[in-house]
């Protein structure tokens with residue numbers, strides 16, 4: 001019922017079709033019961049000695065008609081149910097993707113890894129669709145047909161119906177007993193799929209590294225070992241699961257023998273005289289009811305449980321708290337202010353950022369410098385609301401980012417990061433991510449300003465060349481220029497440059513610096529830099545170490561004060577003269 005309620009919420013506008021498919025499933029159950037009923041009634045005619053063709057013919061015709069009608073009804077029921085179920089599962093999948101955008105990034109690196117989310121969207125999404133349509137139709141028509149046959153058997157011989165009820169009760173008890181084992185089995189199966197997806201992704205991503213270190217064989221072994229371990233666990237459960245399931249089917253198949261024993265026993269004991277005409281058809285209907293229940297209801301138990309589990313998994317993810325906040329009333333001048341900001345990635349972990357305060361004003365460049373692991377990138381992800389703070393406040397203009405709609409914050413900030421992701425699409429589409437509505441002229445302007453024009457001219461299909469997994473890859477420097485072009489198109493009031501030019505050769509870099517200077521004009525600019533030369537002209541440099549602000553000022557003043565900044569500067573100057581020999 002919980003699974004159905006869940007699917008029901010995502011069905012509009014297909015609810016009428018879904019209800020029609022459920023009603024048709026009921027009708028199919030009636031039609032499925034019709035042939036055994038006709039045979040039962042035919043058997044009565046035989047027992048009454050009226051075995052003429054004319055007497056049997058109507059039952060044969062009813063059988064034939066029911067089978068033909070059933071084919072038609074089942075086809076309609078599945079089609080309507082499948083279409084509605086498919087619509088609901090697609091909406092559920094979109095909801096999952098939408099929720100991924102809203103939760104803190106920390107949620108996606110904890111329990112909900114990308115592999116787990118991929119399983120949620122593919123595997124669980126599929127089971128929601130199949131159980132709420134295909135298997136539900138089968139389950140319902142199985143129930144209806146069993147009920148009709150049981151009713152008919154009871155009408156002919158109540159003792160036979162009692163035997164079916166006892167056998168079905170045993171079967172249902174076995175099903176209840178099997179449920180916890182089955183749930184555990186399904187959980188393990190889901191873990192196995194998620195683990196295999198994760199390992200395949202890791203292996204594919206790291207294949208170059210594995211090969212470079214001659215470890216591709218070993219990595220493959222690790223992958224196999226991880227998958228085999230889970231596979232062994234699921235196999236170890238089979239000896240418990242299968243006998244329990246078989247026990248259910250075996251108990252149900254006892255319906256007919258039990259009916260014979262009861263009828264005969266009561267008769268022999270002189271307690272009850274069975275109607276000789278009705279008893280054979282009643283026993284036949286007992287058999288038919290038990291077989292229908294086994295095939296229609298019992299066999300849908302495993303898939304139904306997979307659907308129930310899928311619903312639980314999806315609801316658990318959708319139940320994770322999204323980043324809250326609705327405000328989007330930002331002023332046009334957007335200063336950025338960090339006020340006593342602290343943050344840790346997980347409870348119990350040390351603070352990645354502690355009590356940090358600084359401000360970046362519109363029209364100025366604020367640089368954040370510091371050694372590796374100081375917390376510079378963490379500051380950026382806090383500003384972009386990828387995570388929520390442990391303490392303190394970040395203000396964008398007058399708005400506390402905690403109160404702001406995360407999407408509205410992200411719309412006002414252009415991030416040019418070290419890690420430029422290219423999507424499996426054309427170069428044009430990858431650039432237009434900055435502004436999907438940008439005109440051709442604006443796009444070309446950004447391409448020129450980011451010094452991408454030579455690349456576009458050299459590509460076989462220019463801007464329409466496919467990039468990403470199946471297409472052309474770009475060099476590190478080219479990727480960074482794509483990121484700068486995206487930021488130019490986005491035209492946001494706040495710019496964050498996270499080591500934006502680190503992957504460029506000196507010639508490209510100096511050209512790009514000009515493009516970056518255009519990007520900086522009149523905006524609030526925060527530059528995260530390792531190479532201090534690139535930020536020596538910044539209006540203010542915040543020197544950062546182990547999550548804390550250690551010093552702040554202009555380049556010359558910081559050098560003169562002979563602290564951490566001066567040490568970093570002199571180390572970099574020495575490194576600039578570094579040679580292999």
Ligand SMILES: Nc1ncnc2c1ncn2[C@@H]1O[C@H](COP(=O)(O)OP(=O)(O)OP(=O)(O)O)[C@@H](O)[C@H]1O
Nearest residue numbers: 109345352370371372373374375376377378379530
């Ligand atoms: N997702 C994460 N989960 C847990 N800890 C993290 C995560 N990301 C970063 N850290 C830790 O937080 C600290 C600050 O990392 P951060 O990436 O912000 O430093 P950084 O100054 O940008 O370093 P770099 O210049 O080398 O990129 C480091 O100790 C890092 O290991």
